Amino acid sequence: METASGEKLRLRADSVLVPDGHDISTEESGNRIEVAIRANDPRTIKNLLKKIAVDHPEFDFKNATTHSEQVDSYLDEPLCMNFRYGGPAAGRSMVKSCLALLSEVDHIETSNCVRALAYLLDPSLDAPSPCYFFFDADLVENRPQNHLFHCVSVVGQPQEGRILGYVELFNFARLLILIADEYSGPDFQETYAIDPVEGKMLDLAIDFSLVGRLDDLPKIASEPPKMYLEAFQHTGNLVQDLNDDRVRTLAISKAREGALKALGLAPSAEEVPPELKDEWIRLFMQNLRPYIESTIRRAAP
Incomplete structure (x- = not known):
């Protein structure tokens, strides 16, 4: 899929959009090399690191320090979609x-x-x-x-x-x-x-x-x-409602699990100890903030 500005994305079965392809940059400084990779799955990152290791045999990638994080964001522009059939x-x-x-x-x-x-x-x-x-x-x-x-x-x-x-x-x-x-x-x-x-x-x-x-x-x-x-308009409304429900459910689930993990609790925990509830609520709302802001922006005239 493609946004109005031309950014190419891939729509997964769970309705999540991920980058179609990857971005990679390397920076050498003395006896150090820093590699930054933006990709849509861990396997791609692993394969790209292997390729970089081949291109730079002088560096010890096997014992390199690594840091990765998953970043969620929400579209601020429409998608270009083709609904032709036949x-x-x-x-x-x-x-x-x-x-x-x-x-x-x-x-x-x-x-x-x-x-x-x-x-x-x-x-x-x-x-x-x-x-x-x-x-x-x-x-x-x-x-x-x-x-x-x-x-x-x-x-x-x-x-x-x-x-x-x-x-x-x-x-x-x-x-x-x-x-x-x-x-x-x-x-x-x-x-x-x-x-x-x-x-x-x-x-x-x-x-x-x-x-x-x-x-x-x-x-x-x-x-x-x-x-x-x-x-077509009716179908579009039904699909939009379905997608909104899925995105909301996913955002709430991730915000909840992230807050539990930050407190050292299991992501599947059903109860939060009373002494941690206030902090859990703060972390939960902090994690949910990008989704709320995106919803407000889309609802604005």
């Missing part, structure tokens, strides 16, 4: 998701999936796509409003002679897929949905009756539809 790889992935769900329908054979399979088996990047960005209507009848979700749904519509698939990721990436256009079997529908944060399955209802003629749908909209912009 393209050959993404389209094929969503089609595969629909076919995987379709395999649970007993009477469906590969011969019923001609359009989708022709697309997947065509190696060219400009293969005719059966995918349509769909924002003409909201197909999710009981759409969750307070959490993220992914869903995949497939339906057999013999009256229209087609099998359709619908994939929605993160509440805003919505793709309709024409799996077959010569279907005459029985009606069916299968849906799979999950909360990707909690890892829990969801019971969502997808209403394919709102889908009209696919020929009337554009493959790519000339400009973002209103429903897309609204969905």
